[in-house]
Amino acid sequence: MWSNFSIIVWIIIGTAALLLDLATSSFLFVWFTLGAIAALIVQILGYSMFTQIIVFVLISILCMVLGYPMVKKIIKKQENSILSIEKNYIGEIFIADKDIKDEGVLKFQGVYWRVTNSGDYIKKGDKVKIISVKGNKIFIEKVEEE
Template structure:
């Protein structure tokens, strides 16, 4: 039965790595306790109870703590999200749709305000699908 507990430990660690939830690893600790009990000659019923109790208690205690900690990790912005708030000068007139150059690449834009004339300042205010939403300054 030691192989069952080792398999549960491996699966729980892989599941937590894959999901980044820190939810399943606590049952891996319960499986470790059950494996230790088997080494000391305890019966399978005792091992299952220890697995369930230890895994459940650790999950109830530690999962909320890790969930709060994971919420506090700042989100990594995509390249496009980093451009929000950038102010540029329009190279061409933009009525409703158009394009702008940002860092050497052309991007499709949707104008969210009054028509923009070439040479006017514009600001990237959001992203909609694959297009920037812009507004004249």
């Protein structure tokens, strides 16, 4: 009876931790999924619930201490490469697909961006230039026709 119950408990804990991690994108809870898998293996091998809990706690902590810094470093590298790509957008000129007084959304290279107008009123069809990028927002100004 207890063994079937503990199998279900470890599956629920592992699944809940994985879903929580997917929902938060924080990589803090996935380590508990690994701990639950280890505890489940220990349970299948016939060890006591006390041993399963110890294995769960130790594996979760060990994976978190060793894995979390590595994952954060990898994510930081990816963020930096994305930021450098976005910096290449500065100076790009494109046609506004709608009017923008102060803020709005414009399509640039197939992607909709939140934009802030740093210059004169922009009408649909005007040429605009990207002057800076901050996060998911681009700052634009109207390009004066010569």
